[in-house]
Amino acid sequence: MGASKSLESSGEVRIKHSLIKNEEEFVVKRKKAVLQCLKNLKISCSRDKVPHIALLGSGGGQRAMVGLLGSLVQLDKAGLLDCILYLSGVSGSTWCMASLYQEPDWSTKLDTVKNKIIERISGPGVSWGDAMAKLKNYYYGKDLFSLTDVWAVLVVTAFVKEIDEHKISEQQDQHNKDPFPIYTMIDKQCKQQRDGDPWFEISPHEAGYSLTGAFVDTSSFGSQFDNGLKKKQQDEIDMLYLQALCGSALADGQEIRNILWKRIKDFFGHSILRIETGMFEEIGKDPNSPPVDKCYQVLMELADMNLSVLNGKDPSEIDKSIRTKLKDLAGGKRQLVFPVQKLNLADKEAAQLYMKQYTMDVCNYLNSWFSFWPFDVCFSICKCMALWLWGRKYDFLHNMADKAVPDALLESETRDYIDAGLLLNSPYLSVLRKERNIDLIISLDFSEGDPFMIISCLRERSMN
Numbered sequence: 001m002g003a004s005k006s007l008e009s010s011g012e013v014r015i016k017h018s019l020i021k022n023e024e025e026f027v028v029k030r031k032k033a034v035l036q037c038l039k040n041l042k043i044s045c046s047r048d049k050v051p052h053i054a055l056l057g058s059g060g061g062q063r064a065m066v067g068l069l070g071s072l073v074q075l076d077k078a079g080l081l082d083c084i085l086y087l088s089g090v091s092g093s094t095w096c097m098a099s100l101y102q103e104p105d106w107s108t109k110l111d112t113v114k115n116k117i118i119e120r121i122s123g124p125g126v127s128w129g130d131a132m133a134k135l136k137n138y139y140y141g142k143d144l145f146s147l148t149d150v151w152a153v154l155v156v157t158a159f160v161k162e163i164d165e166h167k168i169s170e171q172q173d174q175h176n177k178d179p180f181p182i183y184t185m186i187d188k189q190c191k192q193q194r195d196g197d198p199w200f201e202i203s204p205h206e207a208g209y210s211l212t213g214a215f216v217d218t219s220s221f222g223s224q225f226d227n228g229l230k231k232k233q234q235d236e237i238d239m240l241y242l243q244a245l246c247g248s249a250l251a252d253g254q255e256i257r258n259i260l261w262k263r264i265k266d267f268f269g270h271s272i273l274r275i276e277t278g279m280f281e282e283i284g285k286d287p288n289s290p291p292v293d294k295c296y297q298v299l300m301e302l303a304d305m306n307l308s309v310l311n312g313k314d315p316s317e318i319d320k321s322i323r324t325k326l327k328d329l330a331g332g333k334r335q336l337v338f339p340v341q342k343l344n345l346a347d348k349e350a351a352q353l354y355m356k357q358y359t360m361d362v363c364n365y366l367n368s369w370f371s372f373w374p375f376d377v378c379f380s381i382c383k384c385m386a387l388w389l390w391g392r393k394y395d396f397l398h399n400m401a402d403k404a405v406p407d408a409l410l411e412s413e414t415r416d417y418i419d420a421g422l423l424l425n426s427p428y429l430s431v432l433r434k435e436r437n438i439d440l441i442i443s444l445d446f447s448e449g450d451p452f453m454i455i456s457c458l459r460e461r462s463m464n
Contacts, residue, residue, distance in 0.1 A: 013228045017213040022205045037082035051439040054086040054431040057093025059421035060446035064092030067446040087179035088427040090420045094246040104174035126157040128270045139377045148391045152244030154263040164239040169219045171204040184427040188416040196406030199429040216396040224394040249419040265303040272296045359386040391417035
């Protein structure tokens, strides 16, 4: 399918069922290494018959990260690593990939790289000061802020023990001796509405929809486009954010809400300490400003109230305390708009809707007094929790006209991207693109459940 004229002129958006030239050139060079590897293994193969072999890493959090690393080490020891043309990952496996591809030509020194990774993830975590500075950078550095930013800073760093600010596009010429990396995720709206192609991939060269064949330069993923032309540049996502984008599994479940509210509460607590020790110099200079400690007490209780409702506990005492503090802040002149209501905790959907509206109302109420750092990001985080907003990016296909692309992708201004493990816990669809001509798939499964469940799900999808 050909690209439209507007696409060809933009030079950044591409709609075509073919590999980008950079990937084609990489494949030609990499196949020479594959051929030599096969010869070393005494496997006879002609130059025009070199197999395209893809290695897949499943989701599974830190277990998948460590498991993929160990598997690659063993493949290297067996002399098989250079047979791999593509390395594609989902969720936790992408954390391993991100660590590996920090090192140019990592496969030539894998034992050294492995030891560095193990030493890092066994060591101390990221400090709260560094985490807060990174969150501030995310919040003010782009148009669209979501829970993926929070997840990156407060959760992913707890596993990978670093803030990786490298960009994936920087890897374009650094890995001539390594497999071609593909990081995968899914389009949340396509998954929920079952409309269009949910499978999304990011490589050092381009990002886009695997089956639709619609791509944008990786460095421009997240920038604002209109009819294939860039309207507003946004900074390229860094590797920490990419790991959060790929590795935010359970983003539909109660467990992740519990994890996030607890981490957010910790963040609020550390913010209070930094204010009390004078580390936020801009706070407290105005003697007429409302007491910041009372604002943080409300935020802490708001987190507690959400946790109580999530876990089926009566939040009425916390609600009463929040309303009292807000009334004190207003000097008795204003009341919380959202009415007092007896919650039926057995109706989880209704309780969740109530807390969504309640959280938004409290944040909007506080924002009239505290509209500066770090309160602005605190309110934004709570609102993102209420709206359950993940991975929001500008839609690079907005307002285009191409019959090859589903209408939903052409009409929306933004799209939300989440962990592909919520749909299929292995990145088969990225390597099953016809233009990649894969002959053999080696699938490594690090999930907790039945290792053949992924195959069964894939078979069902292909039949449908």
